[in-house]
Amino acid sequence: MKAKDFLRWETALFVLLVLIGVVGAARTGGGFLAGQNLFYLGLDIGEIAIMALPLTLVIVAAEIDLSVASVLGLSSALIGALWNAGWALETILPLVLLVGAVCGAFNGVLVTRMGLPSLAVTIGTLALYRGLALIVLGDHAVADFPATYTRFGTTPLPGTPIPYPIALFGVLAVVFGLLLHATAFGRAVFALGANEEAARFSGIRVKRNKEILFVLSGVLSALAGIVYTFRFSSARADNGTGLELAVVAAVLLGGVSIFGGRGTIGGVILAVLVLGALRNVLILADTSTEVLTVVTGLLLLASVLAPAIIQGILNRFKRPIEGAPS
Amino acid sequence: MTGLLEWARRIRELGILLALGLVVLVTAMSNPLFVSGQSVRDLLLNTSLVALLTVGQTMVVLTRNVDLSVGSVLGLSAFLTAGIFVRHPELSIPVGLAIGVVVGAACGALNGALVAVGRVPSLVVTLGTLYVFRGLDYAWAQGKQINAGDLPDALLAMGGGRFLGVPYLVLITLVVIAVAALHLHGYRSGRELYAIGSNPEAAVLAGIAVRRRVLTAFVASGAVAGLAGTLWAARYGTVDATAGTGLELQVVSAVVVGGVAIFGGSGTVTGAALGALLLTTISSALIVLRIPAFWQQAITGALLLAAIALDRIVALRLAATLRRRSRGVSA
Numbered sequence: 113m114k115a116k117d118f119l120r121w122e123t124a125l126f127v128l129l130v131l132i133g134v135v136g137a138a139r140t141g142g143g144f145l146a147g148q149n150l151f152y153l154g155l156d157i158g159e160i161a162i163m164a165l166p167l168t169l170v171i172v173a174a175e176i177d178l179s180v181a182s183v184l185g186l187s188s189a190l191i192g193a194l195w196n197a198g199w200a201l202e203t204i205l206p207l208v209l210l211v212g213a214v215c216g217a218f219n220g221v222l223v224t225r226m227g228l229p230s231l232a233v234t235i236g237t238l239a240l241y242r243g244l245a246l247i248v249l250g251d252h253a254v255a256d257f258p259a260t261y262t263r264f265g266t267t268p269l270p271g272t273p274i275p276y277p278i279a280l281f282g283v284l285a286v287v288f289g290l291l292l293h294a295t296a297f298g299r300a301v302f303a304l305g306a307n308e309e310a311a312r313f314s315g316i317r318v319k320r321n322k323e324i325l326f327v328l329s330g331v332l333s334a335l336a337g338i339v340y341t342f343r344f345s346s347a348r349a350d351n352g353t354g355l356e357l358a359v360v361a362a363v364l365l366g367g368v369s370i371f372g373g374r375g376t377i378g379g380v381i382l383a384v385l386v387l388g389a390l391r392n393v394l395i396l397a398d399t400s401t402e403v404l405t406v407v408t409g410l411l412l413l414a415s416v417l418a419p420a421i422i423q424g425i426l427n428r429f430k431r432p433i434e435g436a437p438s
Numbered sequence: 439m440t441g442l443l444e445w446a447r448r449i450r451e452l453g454i455l456l457a458l459g460l461v462v463l464v465t466a467m468s469n470p471l472f473v474s475g476q477s478v479r480d481l482l483l484n485t486s487l488v489a490l491l492t493v494g495q496t497m498v499v500l501t502r503n504v505d506l507s508v509g510s511v512l513g514l515s516a517f518l519t520a521g522i523f524v525r526h527p528e529l530s531i532p533v534g535l536a537i538g539v540v541v542g543a544a545c546g547a548l549n550g551a552l553v554a555v556g557r558v559p560s561l562v563v564t565l566g567t568l569y570v571f572r573g574l575d576y577a578w579a580q581g582k583q584i585n586a587g588d589l590p591d592a593l594l595a596m597g598g599g600r601f602l603g604v605p606y607l608v609l610i611t612l613v614v615i616a617v618a619a620l621h622l623h624g625y626r627s628g629r630e631l632y633a634i635g636s637n638p639e640a641a642v643l644a645g646i647a648v649r650r651r652v653l654t655a656f657v658a659s660g661a662v663a664g665l666a667g668t669l670w671a672a673r674y675g676t677v678d679a680t681a682g683t684g685l686e687l688q689v690v691s692a693v694v695v696g697g698v699a700i701f702g703g704s705g706t707v708t709g710a711a712l713g714a715l716l717l718t719t720i721s722s723a724l725i726v727l728r729i730p731a732f733w734q735q736a737i738t739g740a741l742l743l744a745a746i747a748l749d750r751i752v753a754l755r756l757a758a759t760l761r762r763r764s765r766g767v768s769a
Contacts, residue, residue, distance in 0.1 A: 176561070222743065226750055231561050232700045233746065235687070236691075236739050236742040236743040236746065237739060238739070239735050239738050240735075240743065241739070243734070243736025243739050246732035246733075247730075247732050251732075349732075357569055361566075370558075370559055370562055402572075402573045402576030403577060405573040405576075406574065408569060410566070412565070413552065413558075413570070416562050416566075417552065417556050417558060420557050
C-alpha cells in the first residue's frame with residue numbers, strides 16, 4: 113500500500129508540473145517553453161535542488177536541518193574572504209567543502225551525542241553559521257572571480273542546452289537516489305525514521321548513520337554555496353538568506369513525511385521542478401517576489417496538511433477495528 | 439521531587455542574573471555611561487518588545503511546540519494598525535492596541551488550528567506561516583512606508599512617553615508578564631500547559647483538553663505579537679513591510695536562554711523575559727565595547743546552543759538524581 117501511495121503522490125506532482133507548463137505556456141504566449149527561459153529556470157533551481165537531496169535523507173531519518181542556507185552563506189563568505197586574501201581557488205574550494213562537512217558534523221554531534229532535538233540545534237546553527245559568515249566577510253561583496261569559474265552561470269554544457277549546475281545536480285541525484293533506494297545505508301535511513309528504537313535493536317548504528325547524514329547535508333550545502341557564488345559572481349555573507357524554506361518546502365512537497373520513514377528522491381526532484389516552474393511562470397506573469405514567498409509558504413502548508421486530511425477522509429470510510437488503539 | 443525541580447529552576451534564573459551582572463560590570467568598567475539612567479532606560483525599552491514576545495512564546499514552548507511566525511505577525515499587525523491610525527487619527531490608543539491584539543490572535547488561531555487540529559508539527563506550520571504572513575504584509579504595503587508624520591501624536595506619545603520615569607512600553611510589558619505568570623502559576627488552565635509539555639500522552643489520559651490548550655497557547659502567542667506590532671508602530675514611528683523581520687530567532691533564543699526547556703514542560707515567563715534582557719544587554723554591550731555588530735548573530739546562535747545543551751545536561755542530572763533517590767526509597 114505504501115508503494116501505491118508514493119506512486120499516487122508522484123503522479124500527482126507530475127500532473128501538476130505538466131499543468132503548470134501548459135498554463136504557463138498559454139499565459140506567456142509560449143515564452144515559458146522558450147529555450148532561454150528553461151535554461152534560466154534550470155539555473156534558478158540549482159542550489160535548492162542540490163541541498164534538497166541530502167535533506168531528503170535527513171528528513172526520512174526523522175531529523176531536520178534548518179542550517180543549510182546558512183552553510184551556503186558561510187561557504188560563499190569564505191570563498192570571498194580567502195580570494196581577497198590571495199588564495200588560489202583550487203585551494204579554496206576543497207577547503208570550503210571541508211568547512212561544510214565540519215558544520216554538518218557539528219550539527220550531527222550535538223544531535224546524536226548530546227541527544228538534542230535537531231530542530232533546536234539547527235535553529236541555533238542557522239544563526240551561528242550566518243553569524244560566522246558575517247564575521248568572515250562583513251557586509252562587502254567580492255565579485256572579481258576569473259571567468260573560468262563564473263562562465264558556467266551563463267553558458268550551458270558544451271553541445272547541450274543544459275546549465276552546468278543542473279548537470280551537477282543530475283549526477284548527484286542519481287548518486288543520492290541509489291544511496292537511499294538501493295543500498296543498506298538507505299534501508300537503515302528508512303528504518304531510523306520509521307522506528308529508531310527498533311532500528312537500534314536490529315543492529316543499525318543510529319548515531320553514526322545520523323552523523324553521516326548531517327555531514328552530507330553540510331558538504332552539499334557548501335557545494336550549493338560554491339554554485340551560488342559563481343552563478344551570481346558575487347560572494348556575500350547574506351547569500352541565500354531564507355533559502356531553507358524553499359528547500360524544506362521542496363522536500364515536504366515531494367512527499368517525504370516530516371515524521372520520518374517515508375519519501376523518495378524521485379518525488380523530491382519532481383517537487384523541486386514544480387516549485388521552480390511555478391516560480392518561473394509567476395515571474396513571467398510579473399508577479400512580485402512577495403507573492404512568490406506566500407505561494408511557497410502555502411505550498412509547504414498544503415503539502416504537510418494533505419496527508420493528514422487524506423488520512424482523515426479515509427478514516428471516515430473505514431470501520432473501526434475492534435480493540436485497535438484509536 | 440518538586441523541591442528539586444524548583445531548585446534547578448532557581449539556579450537557572452540566578453545564573454542569568456549573574457551573567458547579566460557580569461556583562462553590565464565589564465561594560466561599565468570600559469564605559470561608565472553604560473549604567474547611566476538614560477542608558478538603562480534605553481536598554482529596558484529595547485528589551486520590552488522582545489520580552490513581550492517571549493511571554494507568548496513561552497506558553498507555546500511549554501506545550502512542546504514552537505511559534506516561528508511571531509516576527510511576521512508583529513510586522514503584519516504593525517502595518518495594519520499603523521495604516522488604520524493614518525486613516526483614523528482620532529482613534530483612541532486602547533482601541534488601536536485592541537486591533538493589534540485581534541489581528542495577532544487571528545494569525546495565532548490559524549497556526550493553532552493547523553497544529554492542534556491538522557496535527558502538523560508546529561515547526562513546519564509556523565515556518566510556513568512565517569512566510570505567508572510576511573508575504574501578506576508585503577502585498578498590503580506595496581512598498582509603501584508609513585512615517586511618523588502620518589501617525590497621530592497620541593500614538594507616538596505613548597511610544598515615547600513615561601510614567602514616573604518608566605517608559606509606557608516597559609510598563610505594558612511588565613503587566614503582560616505578570617498576568618501570564620499568574621495564569622501559568624495559579625490557574626488550572628496554566629498548569630495544564632506544563633502537564634501537556636511534560637508528557638503529552640499522560641496529559642491526554644489525565645483528561646486534559648490538549649488540543650484546546652495548545653490552540654489557546656498559539657492564540658496567546660499571536661495576540662501578544664499583535665499587541666507588540668501596534669507598540670512597534672508607536673515606538674519607531676516608521677513602519678514598512680519589513681518590521682520585525684528575523685525577530686523570531688531572538689525570541690526563541692531568549693526563551694531558551696531564559697530556562698524554558700525546548701522539550702516542553704518547564705520554564706517561567708519571568709525567566710524568559712530575563713533571557714530577553716540578557717540578550718539585549720549583550721548586544722548593547724557589544725556596541726559599547728566597539729565589537730563589530732557582525733558578531734551579534736553568531737553570539738546569539740552560540741548562546742542558544744549553549745542554553746539548549748545546558749538544559750539537556752541539567753535534565754539528565756536531575757533524572758539521574760531522581761532515579762537514585764527512588765532506588766534509595768525502595769531499597
